[in-house]
Amino acid sequence: MSKFVENNKSWIIFILLVIISFFIMTIDYHGKSYLQWLENITLRVISPLNRGLSTITISIKNYFHYLNNLQQIEEENISLKKQMEELLQENSLLNERLIAYERLKQILELTKSFSYEMIPALVIGREPGNWFSSIIIDKGERDGIKEGMAVAANYGLVGKVISVSPNSSKIMLILDQRSSIGGMVQRSRDVGVVKGSDRNYCYMEYLSYEADIKINDIVITSGLGSIFPKGIKIGRVVVIEKEKHDLFQRVLIKPEVDFTKLEEVLVVKKSE
Numbered sequence: 001m002s003k004f005v006e007n008n009k010s011w012i013i014f015i016l017l018v019i020i021s022f023f024i025m026t027i028d029y030h031g032k033s034y035l036q037w038l039e040n041i042t043l044r045v046i047s048p049l050n051r052g053l054s055t056i057t058i059s060i061k062n063y064f065h066y067l068n069n070l071q072q073i074e075e076e077n078i079s080l081k082k083q084m085e086e087l088l089q090e091n092s093l094l095n096e097r098l099i100a101y102e103r104l105k106q107i108l109e110l111t112k113s114f115s116y117e118m119i120p121a122l123v124i125g126r127e128p129g130n131w132f133s134s135i136i137i138d139k140g141e142r143d144g145i146k147e148g149m150a151v152a153a154n155y156g157l158v159g160k161v162i163s164v165s166p167n168s169s170k171i172m173l174i175l176d177q178r179s180s181i182g183g184m185v186q187r188s189r190d191v192g193v194v195k196g197s198d199r200n201y202c203y204m205e206y207l208s209y210e211a212d213i214k215i216n217d218i219v220i221t222s223g224l225g226s227i228f229p230k231g232i233k234i235g236r237v238v239v240i241e242k243e244k245h246d247l248f249q250r251v252l253i254k255p256e257v258d259f260t261k262l263e264e265v266l267v268v269k270k271s272e
Contacts, residue, residue, distance in 0.1 A: 116229055118152075118266040119143055124168065132200055132259055133176040134159075139267065140167045148227055150268040156233035156256035157181070157221060158265050169267075173259060174202055174234065182224035183234055183253075188212040191222050194234055194253065202235060204251040211249055213240055219253055229268060 121143075125136035139145050141164050151158040151171050159173040172179060176196045183194035183204050190211035192204045204219060217237040223230025239252035 117269040119145060119269055121169075121265050121267060123262050123265065130176075133173060134162070135171050135173065135262065135265075137169050137171060137265060137267070138167070140165045140169050142166050144269055145169050145267050150221075150228045150232070152232050152266050152268065153257050153262060153264065155258075156235065157228065158257055158259075158262070160227055161267065171265070174255060175200060175259060181228055181234065182222040183219045184222035184230075185211070185213060185237075186218040186220050187214070188217070191224070192248075192251070194219065200255075200259070201238070202253045202255060204237075204253055205248065207249040207251060209242070209247055209249060213237060213249060213251055215240065219251075 119139055121137040121139040123135050124138045127134055145161060145164055147161050147164055149161045151160060157174055159171045159179065161169050162172045163170040174181060174196055177198060179196040181194040184191045190207055192207040194202050194204050197203055207213060215237055219234045221228040221230055221232045221234060233256050235253040235255040237251050238254045241250040
């Protein structure tokens with residue numbers, strides 16, 4: 001074999017050159033088809049890898065974008081919560097001012113409805129053991145308040161002054177069992193005596209058996225005596241006790257003033 005190759009070396013080289021030339025000519029003529037075929041094979045192999053890498057890259061990018069947005073959202077959320085708390089506090093203050101304004105407006109209307117000099121005061125204390133018996137106000141001797149003066153609120157009668165210090169006073173409420181007030185049924189003009197009870201109500205006693213009393217009748221101060229001026233609302237009739245053998249009727253009255261929410265009062269200083 002080696003001898004054959006040695007003897008025909010020139011022909012062998014010539015044939016190889018022809019084959020290479022033919023191959024080069026074929027590639028030049030059909031190059032695009034071969035390259036397209038190679039490209040298709042490459043794309044089929046590499047495309048899944050590219051898609052995988054692209055998906056991973058996009059996911060990583062989105063993750064860091066999410067983290068950045070999450071931090072911004074948390075900061076905005078904290079800022080919005082702070083603003084909301086400030087707005088709620090401001091709204092609460094405005095509501096409180098509006099409520100106070102309405103109360104003061106009602107008190108002003110009360111002062112105009114009577115020809116009495118009245119001293120406005122704030123409730124600053126209560127006795128723990130006598131929640132519905134007495135209150136403490138922030139006005140005293142220096143403000144012209146004296147024992148025995150009547151005390152009212154925007155809705156009706158509160159009680160009377162029973163002790164005074166330079167800067168405060170103690171008020172006995174009409175709910176106290178020791179309280180006794182001249183009362184009058186506004187509609188029928190029948191008179192009696194309004195007393196406190198052991199509940200958050202008052203009783204009206206010494207009403208004649210024939211007195212014209214109805215449920216929801218308004219009871220006002222009668223003006224009999226020198227303490228309570230006439231015409232201050234006390235409450236409404238809720239129960240009527242009337243027995244055939246009795247000389248008088250006994251009436252249960254619900255006070256107009258809500259003593260659990262009492263904040264401002266008016267002390268009746270004197271009559272004109």
